[in-house]
Amino acid sequence: MSPHSESPTPAKQLGVFHVNGETHEVAFAPHHTLLEVLREDLGLTGTTHGCELGECGTCTVLVDGTPVLSCLTLALEVAGGADGDPRPIETIEGLADGPNLHPLQDAFADLGASQCGYCSSGFMLTANALLRDDPAPDRAKIRTALAGNICRCTGYVKIFEAVELAAARLRGEARQPARETLYGS
């Protein structure tokens, strides 16, 4: 931020970011991560952070449709500039279709898969990438796909069930949550 040459902060540079289908021109510090640019320069605080060291998965966003840890991704890697086009980035702010929630969001809301909600963005984006790749993943595949995202509230159970519910609805099935999911056995 500081332009002083003695400052530990190097000069900013311009780059173009393609986020949720929108293009933004941003002046950003070249050592800043995608997480920092999303939250601080673009105000997209739906991407949260739990460690900023690549350990927890909370800050997951999609780049070229693939889950990446935005805290370990240099903004430079995804910005467009003289050497190429910006890479498409998807964040939680782009998941819903206007006022209509994405089936993953509906399922997370219906089942209480989002308790404190802090890790939810990362989980839903990771799950979305999984479901695009495989519309009918079994529980084992869902577990493996979500193994890089830590949740401390839910015990993952409602998250697994929400992903399965959303997958069914995305396939066009009129699936409702199982009774034992909501009321217990």
Added chain:
Amino acid sequence: MAAESNGAANQPGTADQGYYRHDTPQQDLRVIGKPLRKVDARTKVTGRTGYADNLSLPRMVYMKLLRSTQAHARIRSIDTSAAAAMPGVVGILLGSELPNQFGILPVSNDEHTLAIDRVRFVGDPVAAVAALDEETAWAACRAIVVDYEPLPVIGSPAEALATPEPRIHDYGDEGNVHKYVNLQFGDVERGFAESDLVRQDVFFFEGNTHLPMEQHACLADYDKDHKVTIHSSTQTPHYLHKALTKVLAMPASNIRVIACPNGGGFGGKSDPFNHEVAACAMSRKIGRPVKCSLTREEVFHCHRGRHPVLMKAKIGVRKDGEIQALDFESHLDGGAFGSYGVASTFYTGALQTVTYQLKNYHFRGARYFTNKAPCGPKRGHGTVQPRFALECLLDKVACDLDLDPAEMRLRHLAKRGELTANFMRIGSMGLGECIEKVVAGSGWKERRGKLPFGRGLGLACSSYLSGAGLPIYWNAMPHSGVQLQLDRSGLVTVFCGSTDIGQGSMSVLAYVVAEVLGLDPMKLRIVTADTDLTPVDLGSYSSRVTLMTGNAAMQAAERAKEIVAAAVAEKLEVPKSNLVFADEHVFDAADPSRRMSFAEAVIAAEAKFGTVGTVGSYKPPRSAARFKGGGVGPSPSYSYTAAVVEIEVDPETGQYTIPKIWVAHDVGRSINAALVMGQIEGSVYMGLGEATMEESAYRDRSHKGKRVFLHNQPSMLDYKSPLAVDMPEVVTYIVEDHDPNGPWGAKEAGQGPLLPIMPAVANAVFDAVGVRIDTNPITPERIFAALQSKAKGGEARFGPSDVPAVAWPEPRVVPPPWEGGDGKEVASDAPAPTRSGGKG
């Protein structure tokens, strides 16, 4: 028997009156019990929740804390000149500017915002720097030169006992012992003499931490009217408000605390923290908004997590497993500050009595100061470690007596409505049904002890508070307050000081008010956790919110209903008693066509009475425990849980997997079944993490002749917690034994179901491979060591062998209810203090 003689002493017997006061049949409830969405569910899943770190203000600067690199040292000098000269640095704050101390408990206000002359653990804050950007703030912190004079490092309770000087704090019971407790209820020696089996075991429960996904953050803004507003990720805005008043030496009315939705808490955000006080002080000093967001490493240093506790438990039982006496001793490694530690110490002795009948009980506890990150309350606060010891011990007793551990427990359950040996009042008590559910579900009777070597089942039970019966500071006011505002549009706004940390407390407020007033909970406005706007609620700790704010909200809503009904009755010319509030209407039960919309009803009420608003409040019933120390443990009601864990152990390596867990939890009544499910599953998960891998341990090494004492794993990579692939299948049963003190009978769900998991895992290991693991976490290395020991003819066990010898103070003697006790202590005729423990 305890149960038989108990009745006469159980005066005044208030628990019997109005039992099932709220026992409304489920079919008559429109909101309560239904698995509705949370009122903030859409906000959460769209990434729009206002966590503290998401906030910013114009002219905001960033603050960082310089933390001690020394475990224990005097500060000779702090040189900030180089840091102050750095471009972009706008403020530096030192401890000497804030001499007033704070702390969550009035008895241990032992923290300075920034160290003044002494640091007490690696991570203790020493200075604060504000700068235009975070990197400059960090760089300036690194440029501050602190000259430390090292002091001897106290790394364990044993060292604390052996090293009374230098004292880490200049208060406490003696030397580096923070607190001694010695409570005697009945005669344990007589109980042992009347027992058929007496056994004693020593257990150790390693500390662990909350690890909420959100790192603590706050934004403080001191304005031109000399008022400061802080937004923070705190579970206890009211207590933070009090701490800020003291340290900032400002009128409370000039301080506004707003608790943001927490990104998880689990007890880790229930203390007032250095960074919160420093941000306010810095903002006052420089006249700009100040943001402070902690790194994950700093969160490990804030800690306040589970105390490491070493325990010795001696139990005496009859042949059928009836407990005659329990002598329990706990030694808590407290870390560098008091935090909730005095309460934690009492909690390690408080709830042993509420699950099974226990006639004679003796509890001794000691908490030690050590040069580690301070311990405090984590989910299940202080009751988790002794529950591990007790449930493992009962499994051994059942094994010794050749009894089924489930049957043995069922036979001797504590009884509803009765007082325990230590004067806890049991309310509803669904533990029997919980045990029956998990026993049936897991095929316990057919499979326990009969599975092939390497596979096993383990069972354990537990109980937890639905809110602490006493506030943290003594006062006679309500624990929770709710205010309702009824707008002529029909909008009802609910104001309450409670804090949503993900458990759904905002939704509980909405469900309760909506149920009473016949409204749609999604259409209410819920305003919470703002000391300027909302009535005090003590905070989101001790599983108190559903019961206490639920009751307060119910009272406020009932009062609003009265006012509205009076106006509607007049308008419709219908007797008030005939009016029904449902489906956003008020109507005559005899002739539902005579009706008004709720909005019309509020207009009628406002026309008749003026602006419509009501308040409700809740204060727990007076505790029967009148002895000193009896303030910890009483609760309006106790939840109960039983769990069975299935395990597969590789006897060659000790490696194991847990394919399935059955858990049954008596929640009294589900306010929202889906949210209760989430709390139970989340508790099972966190318990599983504690059982299998999580530990906050310290590394004690020597480097170039100097002792290096550091946190072993202050990162999420090294501090292991269970991933999606580690989570077993969980079969959950909700048991609803309605409690008279809860709204519609509700009790807690957020903490209790964690407790049985660790002992159930240990007991399952025994069923699988025949060794006892008396140290938690139950790691493969420990199982392997026990198997090796067994193979060599040694103990088929891994665990500690003894506890430190302590000169206990004289016991406070409280005769139990069945000996005519009235809850007060009597003059002690106990002999002079003797040294206990084997190793001196």
